[in-house]
Amino acid sequence: MSGKAKRNGSADIKMSDIARHAGVSPMTVSRALREPSTVSEKMRRKVDAAVREFSYLPNRIAGSLSSKRSNVVGLIVPSIRNSLYANMVQAISDVLRANGFHLMIANSGHLLDDEEALVSALLAQRVCSLVLHNTTHNKRVRDLVAKTGVPVVETGNLPTEPLDMAVSYSNFEAARAMTAHLGRLGYRKIGFVTLPLRDNDRSEERRRGYFTALKELGLPADPTLVLEAPGGFSEGADALMRLIQIHPGLDAAFFAGDVLAVGALFECQRRGWAVPGRVAIASFDDLDLLRHAVPTVTTLRIPRHEIGRRSAELLVNRLLGASPERVRIDVGFEIVQREST
Amino acid sequence: MSGKAKRNGSADIKMSDIARHAGVSPMTVSRALREPSTVSEKMRRKVDAAVREFSYLPNRIAGSLSSKRSNVVGLIVPSIRNSLYANMVQAISDVLRANGFHLMIANSGHLLDDEEALVSALLAQRVCSLVLHNTTHNKRVRDLVAKTGVPVVETGNLPTEPLDMAVSYSNFEAARAMTAHLGRLGYRKIGFVTLPLRDNDRSEERRRGYFTALKELGLPADPTLVLEAPGGFSEGADALMRLIQIHPGLDAAFFAGDVLAVGALFECQRRGWAVPGRVAIASFDDLDLLRHAVPTVTTLRIPRHEIGRRSAELLVNRLLGASPERVRIDVGFEIVQREST
DNA sequence: CTGTTAGCGCCTTCAT
DNA sequence: ATGAAGGCGCTAACAG
Numbered sequence: 001m002s003g004k005a006k007r008n009g010s011a012d013i014k015m016s017d018i019a020r021h022a023g024v025s026p027m028t029v030s031r032a033l034r035e036p037s038t039v040s041e042k043m044r045r046k047v048d049a050a051v052r053e054f055s056y057l058p059n060r061i062a063g064s065l066s067s068k069r070s071n072v073v074g075l076i077v078p079s080i081r082n083s084l085y086a087n088m089v090q091a092i093s094d095v096l097r098a099n100g101f102h103l104m105i106a107n108s109g110h111l112l113d114d115e116e117a118l119v120s121a122l123l124a125q126r127v128c129s130l131v132l133h134n135t136t137h138n139k140r141v142r143d144l145v146a147k148t149g150v151p152v153v154e155t156g157n158l159p160t161e162p163l164d165m166a167v168s169y170s171n172f173e174a175a176r177a178m179t180a181h182l183g184r185l186g187y188r189k190i191g192f193v194t195l196p197l198r199d200n201d202r203s204e205e206r207r208r209g210y211f212t213a214l215k216e217l218g219l220p221a222d223p224t225l226v227l228e229a230p231g232g233f234s235e236g237a238d239a240l241m242r243l244i245q246i247h248p249g250l251d252a253a254f255f256a257g258d259v260l261a262v263g264a265l266f267e268c269q270r271r272g273w274a275v276p277g278r279v280a281i282a283s284f285d286d287l288d289l290l291r292h293a294v295p296t297v298t299t300l301r302i303p304r305h306e307i308g309r310r311s312a313e314l315l316v317n318r319l320l321g322a323s324p325e326r327v328r329i330d331v332g333f334e335i336v337q338r339e340s341t
Numbered sequence: 342m343s344g345k346a347k348r349n350g351s352a353d354i355k356m357s358d359i360a361r362h363a364g365v366s367p368m369t370v371s372r373a374l375r376e377p378s379t380v381s382e383k384m385r386r387k388v389d390a391a392v393r394e395f396s397y398l399p400n401r402i403a404g405s406l407s408s409k410r411s412n413v414v415g416l417i418v419p420s421i422r423n424s425l426y427a428n429m430v431q432a433i434s435d436v437l438r439a440n441g442f443h444l445m446i447a448n449s450g451h452l453l454d455d456e457e458a459l460v461s462a463l464l465a466q467r468v469c470s471l472v473l474h475n476t477t478h479n480k481r482v483r484d485l486v487a488k489t490g491v492p493v494v495e496t497g498n499l500p501t502e503p504l505d506m507a508v509s510y511s512n513f514e515a516a517r518a519m520t521a522h523l524g525r526l527g528y529r530k531i532g533f534v535t536l537p538l539r540d541n542d543r544s545e546e547r548r549r550g551y552f553t554a555l556k557e558l559g560l561p562a563d564p565t566l567v568l569e570a571p572g573g574f575s576e577g578a579d580a581l582m583r584l585i586q587i588h589p590g591l592d593a594a595f596f597a598g599d600v601l602a603v604g605a606l607f608e609c610q611r612r613g614w615a616v617p618g619r620v621a622i623a624s625f626d627d628l629d630l631l632r633h634a635v636p637t638v639t640t641l642r643i644p645r646h647e648i649g650r651r652s653a654e655l656l657v658n659r660l661l662g663a664s665p666e667r668v669r670i671d672v673g674f675e676i677v678q679r680e681s682t
Numbered sequence: 683c684t685g686t687t688a689g690c691g692c693c694t695t696c697a698t
Numbered sequence: 699a700t701g702a703a704g705g706c707g708c709t710a711a712c713a714g
Contacts, residue, residue, distance in 0.1 A: 014707055025685050030709060040683060055481075055488060057465045061406045062707035065690050070402070072445070072466070081431040083424045090422040093448055102466060104413070105446050107434055124398045125413070125443060140396075147396060233633035262630075269610075269635040289603070289630070292574035294610040355691055366701050371693065381699060403691035406706050410693095 013054050022050040033058055064126065072102045073315060074122035075131045078110045084258075084285055084304055085133060088155065091308025092131060099316045101128075110199055112138045123148055129315045135159035135166070136201045151318045153311040157202050158330055165318075165327040167311045171202045174300050174333045175209030176216075178254055178282055181298075181335050183217035187252035187280055190214070191243040192226045193236065193264075194256045206256045206284070225250075229260060236263025244279065252280035252341065258287045258299065265293060265340065280341040295339035303331050354395050363391040374399055405467065413443045414656060415463030416472045419451045425599075425626055425645055426474060429496065432649025433472060440657045442469075453479045453540055464489055470656045476500035476507070477542045492659045494652040498543050499671055506659075506668040508652045512543045515641050515674045516550030517557075519595055519623055522639075522676050524558035528593035528621055531555070532584040533567045534577065534605075535597045547597045547625070566591075570601060577604025585620065593621035593682065599628045599640065606634060606681065621682040636680035644672050 019026040024043055032039045032047035039047075050056070064070045073096055077085040093103050104127060108114040115134060119141050122130060129151040135158075137145075145152050145163050152164040159166050182190050192210045197203045207226065214221045224246055229235040236255060244250050255261035261283035268275050275281055275295055283290055283299040290297040310329060318324065360367040365384055373380045373388040380388075391397070405411045414437055418426040434444050445468055449455040456475060460482050463471060470492040476499075478486075486493050486504050493505040498512050523531050533551045538544045548567065555562050565587055570576040577596060585591050596602035602624035609616045616622055616636055624631055624640040631638040651670060659665065 015709095016707080026707090027685060027709080028683090031684085034709090038683075043684080055484065057461060057485075057489075059406075059467060059707055060465045061402055061411070061467045062690090063709070065400075065402045065406050065692085066707075066709040068690070068709095079431070080434055081424070081427050083422070083427065086422050086424065086427045090420065090448065093421055093446070097447065102462065103446055105434070105444055106438065107431065120398060121443065124401045126400060126402045144396065144398075148398075233629060237633075259629075263633060266633050266635050288574060288600075292578075292604060292607050294607050357691080367692080368701060369699090372700085375693090379699075384700080400691055403706090404693070406708085407691075407693040409706070 013056055015056075015058065018047065018050045018054065018056050021053070022046040070126050070128040071100055072104050072125065072127045073129050073131065073312075074119075074125070074127035075103055075105045075133075076108050076115060076118050076122070077105070077133045078108055080105065080107045083287070084302075087304040088133070088308035088311075091305045092312045095309055095312035095316065099320075101316065101319070108134070112136065112141075112199060116140050119144055123150070128319055129153075131155065131311055131315070132163075134201075135162075135168075136199075137163070151315055151324070153314055155307050155311055157205060158328065162326060162328055164324075165311075165314050165329075167307050167314065167327075167329045167331060169302055169307075169331050169333045171205035172209040172212070174284070174302070175206035175254075175256065176213040177209075177333070177335055178284070178300055179210045179213030180216065181337070182252045182254060182280065182282060182341060183213065183219065185252075185280070185341055187341075188219060189247055189250050189252070190219070190225065191240075191247065191250050191253040192256065193239040193243070193253060193260055194226060194228050195231055195260075196228060203256065210254065210256075229257075231257050231259050233259055233263030233266065236260030237267035240264035240267060240279070240281075250279055252276070252282065254282045254284075256284045258283050258285045258290060261297060261299070262287075262289060262293060265295075265297060269294075275340050282341050286336060290338070293340075298338045298341040299336050301334040301336050303333075306331050354397055356397075356399065359388065359391045359395065359397050362394070363387040411467050411469040412441060413445050413466065413468050414470050414472065414653075415460075415466070415468035416444055416446045416474075417449050417456060417459050417463070418446070418474045419449055421446065421448045424628070425643075428645040429474070429649035429652075432646045433653045436650055436653035436657065440661075442657065442660070449475070451540055453477065453482075457481050460485055464491070469660055470494075472496065472652055472656070473504075475542075476503075476509075477540075478504070492656055492665070494655055496648050496652055498546060499669065503667060503669055505665075506652075506655050506670075508648050508655065508668075508670045508672060510643055510648075510672050510674045512546035513550040513553070515625070515643070516547035516595075516597065517554040518550075518674070518676055519625070519641055520551045520554030521557065522678070523593045523595060523621065523623060523682060524554065524560065526593075526621070526682055528682075529560060530588055530591050530593070531560070531566065532581075532588065532591050532594040533597065534580040534584070534594060534601055535567060535569050536572055536601075537569060544597065551595065551597075570598075572598050572600050574600055574604030574607065577601030578608035581605035581608060581620070581622075591620055593617070593623065595623045595625075597625045599624045599626045599631060602638060602640070603628075603630060603634060606636075606638060610635075616681050623682050627677060632679070634681075639679045639682040640677050642675040642677050644674075647672050 106118045133156040154166045158168045227239045229239045286301040360370045447459045474497040495507045499509045568580045570580045627642040
C-alpha cells in the first residue's frame with residue numbers, strides 16, 4: 001500500500017471553489033482576502049462565510065508565482081545552536097512575523113562555499129530578501145546577490161563595502177576598547193584568546209583590535225600572548241592555563257568568546273585562584289551568565305537583539321517600498337565593567 | 342524615485358530561455374536539472390552550459406505549484422532563543438539539508454492560539470510537513486493537520502495520542518527518576534522549582550513526576566516544597582532562598598530548568614554555602630555549563646540533538662515515500678550524577 | 683465595486 | 699530519449 005512520494009497535502013479546495021460556493025468570482029475572493037476594504041460589505045461576508053465553512057487556506061505558492069512577490073526572508077547563520085545568533089534570530093523572526101513575513105533559515109557552518117550553496121537554494125525558493133551573518137562572500141554569492149537584486153542585510157561585522165545594507169558593531173573597535181579598558185585598569189600583561197581565525201573576518205578583526213590597543217598603550221605586541229581556541233568551556237580553561245605557563249606574570253586575559261571566558265573562570269574557581277586577584281578575566285558578548293557568575297564578569301555588551309531587530313526593520317521597509325539605498329548601521333557596543341577585572 | 346513594492350528579484354531568466362539557448366525544449370531542461378539520468382549525455386551538456394552561462398536558478402515556486410510538491414518543512418518552537426531548542430533545530434536543519442529540504446521556522450511564544458496562526462500560515466505556504474515542539478494543540482490545529490494530511494512530528498513531550506508521529510522523552514518519567522535518585526542519595530526534604538505551568542504540558546508532567554516519586558519514597562507531598570519561577574538565573578536564586586526560608590531543613594532542590602539551577606548555584610557560591618553540604622542542587626537538561634560549573638551539577642541528560650535528528654529522519658522517510666504510520670519514539674533520558682548532589 | 687482574460691514558470695501526461 | 703499541450707492556483711491588468 002506504500003504509494004509514491006507524498007504530495008503536499010492541503011484540503012484541495014481552491015479559490016475558485018470558494019468563489020462558486022459564495023456565488024462570486026474568484027477575483028472577489030482574492031480581493032476579499034488580501035484587501036478587504038476594496039470589496040463591499042456584502043461580498044466580503046459571503047466570502048468569509050465560505051472560507052470558514054471549508055477552512056480554506058489560500059495557496060501562497062500560487063499567489064507568489066502569480067504576483068512575483070514572496071513573503072519569505074532567507075537567513076543564513078554560521079550556527080543555529082549558538083545562543084548569540086539565536087538571540088538575533090529571535091528578534092528577526094519577531095519583526096518579520098509582525099509584518100506578515102516568514103523566515104527560512106539555514107546554517108553555513110562557517111564555510112564560504114556552503115554559504116554559496118545556501119544562497120543559491122534560498123534564491124531558488126525565491127525568498128524576497130536575505131540576511132547573512134557574514135561579511136566576506138565568494139564571488140558567486142556577490143554575483144547572485146547583484147543579479148537578483150534582492151535586498152540583503154549583512155550582520156556580524158561592519159563591512160567597509162556592504163553588498164547592500166549592513167547592521168553590526170565593529171569587532172575591531174570592540175576588542176580595541178576592551179583591551180584599552182584593561183590597560184586603563186592597570187593591567188600590563190594582557191593575554192588574548194581568540195576563536196578560530198580561519199575564514200572568519202570577525203575573529204580577525206578582534207585580534208587586530210587587541211594588537212592596536214596594545215600598541216596605543218605602549219605595551220609590547222607579543223604574539224605569544226595570543227592563543228587560538230575553538231569555543232568551549234574546557235578550551236577556555238586550557239587556554240588560560242597555557243598562557244599562564246608561558247607568561248607567569250600574566251595579569252589579565254581577554255577572551256574573544258564568552259564561553260571561553262567562563263570556562264577559564266571556572267578553572268580559576270577550581271584552583272582557588274582569586275579573580276581578578278591572581279588574574280583578571282574579560283569576555284566578549286553579554287551572556288546573561290556573565291552577570292550572575294561569581295565573580296561577575298567584565299565584558300562587552302553587543303546589542304544582538306537590536307541587530308536582529310534593525311536588520312529586519314530595514315528589510316521590511318524596503319520590501320514595503322522604501323527606495324534602495326546602501327545603509328551601514330553601527331549599533332555600537334558597551335564595556336560592562338564588573339568584578340572580574 | 343521611490344517605486345512600488347519591490348518585486349522578488351531573480352535574474353528573470355526562465356527555463357524556456359535556457360531551453361532556447363541550449364537548442365532544446367524546456368522539458369529537456371527540466372529533466373536535465375531534476376533527473377539527469379533520463380537525458381542523453383549530449384543534451385545534458387548543452388543544458389548545463391546554458392545554465393552556467395546565465396547562472397540560471399530554477400524557480401522552485403513555480404516548480405512546487407506545478408508538481409504539487411514542496412521541499413520546505415515548517416517548524417514551530419516556543420522560543421528560538423532558548424538554547425535547548427536551538428540544539429534540536431540545528432539537528433533538524435542538518436538532516437533536512439542533507440536531503441534537499443529547507444526549514445521555515447517560527448516561534449509561538451508558548452501560546453496555543455499563536456500556534457494555530459502559525460500552523461495556518463505555514464500550511465498556506467504549503468510546507469510539506471510540520472514539526473511542533475508541543476503536544477497540546479487547539480481544535481483548529483488538530484483539524485487542519487488532519488485535513489491537509491501533512492506529516493507531522495511532535496516533540497517536547499510524549500503524547501499519549503500523537504497527531505501523527507512523536508519523538509521525545511517523558512517529562513514525567515524524567516522528573517520522577519531524578520526525584521527518586523535524590524531520595525536514594527538520602528535527601529529527605531527535596532524542593533522542586535518548576536517553570537511556569539500555564540499552557541505547558543511539559544512543566545505539568547515534570548511536577549507530576551516529582552510528586553509521584555515523593556510518594557514512592559514515602560515522603561510527604563508538601564505543596565509548599567514546590568515553587569513556580571519563570572526561567573532565569575536570578576529567578577533560580579530567589580526560588581532557592583524562598584524555599585529555604587520556608588523550609589530551613591531543605592536538603593536538596595530540584596530545578597526543572599537548567600538556568601534556574603545554575604542561578605541557585607551561583608547564589609550559594611556568593612553566600613559561601615557548600616553545595617551539596619548546605620543544600621544539594623539537581624537540574625534538568627544537560628547544558629554544557631553544568632558539566633563545568635564548580636561544583637559540577639547533577640542533571641538529566643535529554644538527547645535534544647537526537648530528538649531533532651530522528652524527527653527529521655522520520656519526516657524525510659515519509660516524504661520520500663514511506664507509508665504513513667503512527668510512530669511514537671521514546672528517546673529516553675539519563676541521570677548524570679555529579680558533585681552537586 | 684466586480685468580473686474577465688491572460689498569464690506567472692514549471693511539471694505532468696501523453697505522444698512521438 | 700525528447701517534445702507538445704495543458705494546467706497547477708492565483709493575481710495583474712483591464713473592462714464594465
